[in-house]
Amino acid sequence: MRFSLTCRLFVLAALAVLILSVPAFASAPAGGEEKGGLDFTGIKRWDLGIYTLIVFALLIAILSKFAWPAIKEGLEKREATIIGAQEEARRDRKEALEALVKAKAELDAAAAKAKDILDEARRDADALKVSEREVGVKEAAAERERARRETETNKAVMMKEVYEQAVKLASLMSEKALGRQISSDDHARLLDQSIAELKGASKA
Amino acid sequence: MAAAETISTAASAEVKAKIDPFAHVVDSHHLEFLPTAKFGIDGLELFGLPLKFMILMTVSAIIVGVSMIWLGAKMRSGEPPRGKLWNLIESLLFFVRDKIARPGVGEHDANTFLPYLTTLFLFIFVMNLIGLIPFLGSPTASIMVTGALAVVSFFVIHISGVKSNGVGGYLKTFIPHIELEGGMVMKVMGFVITFGMAILEYATAFIRAGVLAVRLFANMLAGHTVLFMILFFIALVSDPAYQIPIAKGQDWLYWCVMPFSVALVTALSLLELFIAGLQAFIFTFLTAVFIGLAKHPPH
Numbered sequence: 001m002r003f004s005l006t007c008r009l010f011v012l013a014a015l016a017v018l019i020l021s022v023p024a025f026a027s028a029p030a031g032g033e034e035k036g037g038l039d040f041t042g043i044k045r046w047d048l049g050i051y052t053l054i055v056f057a058l059l060i061a062i063l064s065k066f067a068w069p070a071i072k073e074g075l076e077k078r079e080a081t082i083i084g085a086q087e088e089a090r091r092d093r094k095e096a097l098e099a100l101v102k103a104k105a106e107l108d109a110a111a112a113k114a115k116d117i118l119d120e121a122r123r124d125a126d127a128l129k130v131s132e133r134e135v136g137v138k139e140a141a142a143e144r145e146r147a148r149r150e151t152e153t154n155k156a157v158m159m160k161e162v163y164e165q166a167v168k169l170a171s172l173m174s175e176k177a178l179g180r181q182i183s184s185d186d187h188a189r190l191l192d193q194s195i196a197e198l199k200g201a202s203k204a
Numbered sequence: 205m206a207a208a209e210t211i212s213t214a215a216s217a218e219v220k221a222k223i224d225p226f227a228h229v230v231d232s233h234h235l236e237f238l239p240t241a242k243f244g245i246d247g248l249e250l251f252g253l254p255l256k257f258m259i260l261m262t263v264s265a266i267i268v269g270v271s272m273i274w275l276g277a278k279m280r281s282g283e284p285p286r287g288k289l290w291n292l293i294e295s296l297l298f299f300v301r302d303k304i305a306r307p308g309v310g311e312h313d314a315n316t317f318l319p320y321l322t323t324l325f326l327f328i329f330v331m332n333l334i335g336l337i338p339f340l341g342s343p344t345a346s347i348m349v350t351g352a353l354a355v356v357s358f359f360v361i362h363i364s365g366v367k368s369n370g371v372g373g374y375l376k377t378f379i380p381h382i383e384l385e386g387g388m389v390m391k392v393m394g395f396v397i398t399f400g401m402a403i404l405e406y407a408t409a410f411i412r413a414g415v416l417a418v419r420l421f422a423n424m425l426a427g428h429t430v431l432f433m434i435l436f437f438i439a440l441v442s443d444p445a446y447q448i449p450i451a452k453g454q455d456w457l458y459w460c461v462m463p464f465s466v467a468l469v470t471a472l473s474l475l476e477l478f479i480a481g482l483q484a485f486i487f488t489f490l491t492a493v494f495i496g497l498a499k500h501p502p503h
Contacts, residue, residue: 067273
């Protein structure tokens, strides 16, 4: 083993100091025998110091045997539990995030689908509206036509009744004017004539 | 005349002995519960040596031992703590780990020294607390008790330093590195300064342990002595045995001093409660710091 010069000088200096201090130690009075003012500190109670060492050593030994292994085991288990719970929480979080992304995608798809359905429904509604309107217009036109035809028919019937009444009236007046009863042939002939005249008059 | 003087001297000595403020704080052969009623336990001795502190220390060790073994049995399952007592003891354990071992020794080695530091902290803390129970005493008010604990810490500190750095390496950590530029004179001066500082550093290794012991002992002794003296004022003004001139025939003085003393002692007892924990913390924390310095010396 090699020592540096500084190290050797250091050791030599230390030895010199020790040798020089020997006379001082030798001339020092043997302390601890006289009763001094520091008795209250218990400075001479070596028994108490040794007892403290024994009690503390026993305490350390007993705890090393019966307490610390159990505490260490418990702490390791607790650490494992905490780490496991952390891992589980991390995994759950990851799964939840994935589920969230998936749910969001599904939600977006559903929203898009709902929009399509709505658009389609709107288009159908518009188409229906248009077709319904056309049908309505057609039906209204048909109704109008039907009403017009009915009116025409009623008008013709009424006109016929008016003509018949007019002919009857004319026959009656003719009978009274001629002073005789006209035969049915005459009557029919007069009626036809009157109708023709009336028709001609109405047309004019 | 001479006989009267002898009697007077004897009475004075008896009174002086009664006023001894340390008599009720240091180790003794008896426990005084009610001194005026002469009620207490005598004969606490073995081979003439007082046993009060030994008994109290043993009780403290049993309290610590039983508590930690109970805690170990509870913690073994790995379940989280339940109940006040379990939480209390476990919080003390984690206090030592998080506030003493890890900051002092370092994260890496904290668990290695945790059993020693926890045992040390709890042992001192319980001994300090026992001193706050009326009529008992604190074994840490004896320099030999704190000195023994400091000796154990001394060996733990330096053995851990030697284990980490080797004998030579550890002894070298005490030598400061001083480089003085210049000629031979400066080099010699540098060597002398280095040598002187190294002597101081080596002495510091022992002084540190001594300071640990003295700090704890002095705080506990002084604290309990102050409590005793403040309460003793009541006896001083009311008990004719003490014969202090100002109290002679002045009964009203008792009613002035008594409430003041009781209130002050109550307040100081609360302070002592804090100091009991603080001193245990300081002793253990400094031990942890010194272990950390020994294992990882500053460069």
